[in-house]
Amino acid sequence: MAAVELGALAGFVFDLDGCVWNGNVLNPGAGETLAALDRAGRRLAFVSNNSRATGADLRERLHALGVTVAQHALSPLEIIGEVITQRWSRSRVLVMGAREMEDAIAGAGHAIVDFKDWRAATVVAVGNDFDLTYERLTVAARAAAATGRLVTPNVDPRLPVEGGEFLPGCGAIVKAVAVAAGGVEPVVVGKPEPPLFRMALERLGLPPSRVAMVGDSVTADIVGARGVGMPTVLYAPQGSTAAEPDVVVRSFAELARLAGVGPAENSR
DSSP states (O other): OOSSOGGGOSEEEEETBTTTEETTEEOTTHHHHHHHHHHTTOEEEEEOOOSSOOHHHHHHHHHHTTOOOOSOEEOGGGTHHHHHHHHHSSOEEEEESOHHHHHHHHHTTOEEEOGGGGGGOSEEEEOOOTTOOHHHHHHHHHHHHHHOOEEESOOOSEEEOGGGOEEEOHHHHHHHHHHHTTSOOOEEOSTTSHHHHHHHHHHHTOOGGGEEEEESOIIIIIHHHHHTTOOEEEEOTTOOOOSSOSEEESSHHHHHHHHTSOOOTTOO
16 A cells, blocks of 8 residues: 555656656656646646756657646756855856756856866856866866865766666766865755755645655655655656655556556556
8 A cells, every 4th residue: 555645646746867758768658647647637847857958958858759748847957047146146157067057057147167267266067068078077176176166956876868778977977076176065956955846846836745756766856855745656667675755656557547547558
């Protein structure tokens, strides 16, 4: 018997990477279950720790995969500039990561510092950097050591991709910078910290007790959601003995059944 009655809940927040999709492919039954929840009047939101995509990017990607119920999609880029302002006011930021993160930080009123001018930086922001070089790692670490100010969208060690494979995640890169900088602790914007969860709840217009968080990561999704008072569902196709989630499901078909919207088609 599930510890939480999913059929009585008014909304669901879904993690994307590893849960709704892997790489460019929806996980089995995800599309059908999301559509069924929407038809049943459940409010839906999607959150991702992606350091290279805005909420608009995520919605576009969901729509391209046939998920047309993605009105609310959120990433740390929605709030990273605001977090920097709250912590350190308007800043000169060295950004090691995607152009999208740089644009988000600049859009919040911060000045972007070129790598050759790293000594002018007052804050260092590190995301998943597909152009990572030893030189860029060195400069970011030196700037973080000099300022003692390091911010990151997430500390996820891996980014799941199609076929069960993975890429090194943002957390692997920011860990290298933090260690080389002498142990500077990064300020984490995304999951498991509260801001993204709270923003999703605000968009849905529901209290945390009425909305379940569904994700595949105990440390990011489950622990973070529990911290803001949300019921939690761990998506674990291989099963799990983790004590933290309220409910564990092996498939989206099982999630649909427990939520009272019927089995998802093509879920095996």
